[in-house]
Amino acid sequence: AAGVIQSPRHLIKEKRETATLKCYPIPRHDTVYWYQQGPGQDPQFLISFYEKMQSDKGSIPDRFSAQQFSDYHSELNMSSLELGDSALYFCASSLSVQGLGELFFGEGSRLTVL
Amino acid sequence: GDSVTQMEGPVTLSEEAFLTINCTYTATGYPSLFWYVQYPGEGLQLLLKATKADDKGSNKGFEATYRKETTSFHLEKGSVQVSDSAVYFCALSDRVNFGNEKLTFGTGTRLTIIP
Numbered sequence: 310a311a312g313v314i315q316s317p318r319h320l321i322k323e324k325r326e327t328a329t330l331k332c333y334p335i336p337r338h339d340t341v342y343w344y345q346q347g348p349g350q351d352p353q354f355l356i357s358f359y360e361k362m363q364s365d366k367g368s369i370p371d372r373f374s375a376q377q378f379s380d381y382h383s384e385l386n387m388s389s390l391e392l393g394d395s396a397l398y399f400c401a402s403s404l405s406v407q408g409l410g411e412l413f414f415g416e417g418s419r420l421t422v423l
Numbered sequence: 424g425d426s427v428t429q430m431e432g433p434v435t436l437s438e439e440a441f442l443t444i445n446c447t448y449t450a451t452g453y454p455s456l457f458w459y460v461q462y463p464g465e466g467l468q469l470l471l472k473a474t475k476a477d478d479k480g481s482n483k484g485f486e487a488t489y490r491k492e493t494t495s496f497h498l499e500k501g502s503v504q505v506s507d508s509a510v511y512f513c514a515l516s517d518r519v520n521f522g523n524e525k526l527t528f529g530t531g532t533r534l535t536i537i538p
Contacts, residue, residue: 342525351512351528352467365525399466403524411457412516412526416466 311335313415315400321421322390330385330418334402340364341383342412343375344399352399358383359405387420395422425450429513429529436503436536444498444532446487446513454515456480456489456496457526461510470498470511505536 314333322328334341340359344352345368354367358377369375372390377383387394397419401412430445448454458470458480471480476491485500496513513529 340524351530352526354525354527357525367525401467401526405524411455411469411472412524413469414459414467 313400313402313413315415315418317418318416319419321423323423324390324392326390327388328390328420330398332383332400332415334381335413338402338404340403340405341377342401343385344401346397346399390422392422395420425515425517425527427513427515427527427529430532433533433535438505438536438538439502442500442503444511446496446498446529448494448496448515450515450517452517454517457514458487458498459512459514461512503536505538508534508536
């Protein structure tokens with residue numbers, strides 16, 4: 310079965326650079342979520358999109374932005390990178406009509422800021 | 424706001440031992456409850472879930488019962504294996520509106536099983 314695809318899997322950037330992460334949800338899923346997981350931490354919710362509109366916003370820095378495109382894939386753009394942005398970034402998708410709150414996660418994109 | 428309090432780790436057990444990882448929650452509505460597992464270097468995988476009070480979720484020998492009276496969702500397994508070594512996250516989803524089912528996670532419990 311198709312799963313959530315994230316790219317790139319690994320990314321190394323310098324401070325103050327920009328990074329873009331991509332997420333391809335499970336086909337027919339209408340909601341995408343982004344999470345950030347620091348070393349040894351629990352995943353923290355950043356932002357979500359339902360039917361290409363932002364549906365909720367969590368602890369996402371102003372330097373970050375995200376959007377969901379017409380084909381439902383999503384991109385997380387991170388600018389002016391800081392050392393503290395080094396983390397594992399997860400994308401998850403769900404089919405909202407199910408109403409069960411079950412999210413399917415990708416394998417994550419590991420960002421290292423030097 | 425919603426929160427999940429999870430038993431702190433790390434937890435180290437011998438193979439075939441009984442496992443309990445405690446999880447309690449605070450939510451304003453009627454959340455769905457989940458246990459996710461994260462193996463080293465991998466993403467989060469749904470282990471089991473329960474969507475209403477008294478539901479029991481089960482998978483791969485793991486069980487958890489949604490207890491509304493104690494606001495708990497403790498994870499149990501009767502006989503653990505080395506392959507169960509991973510980080511376990513308790514989570515809730517308190518659906519606020521359509522298309523918004525974000526999960527709130529506990530801090531995770533690292534489980535190590537020794538042969």
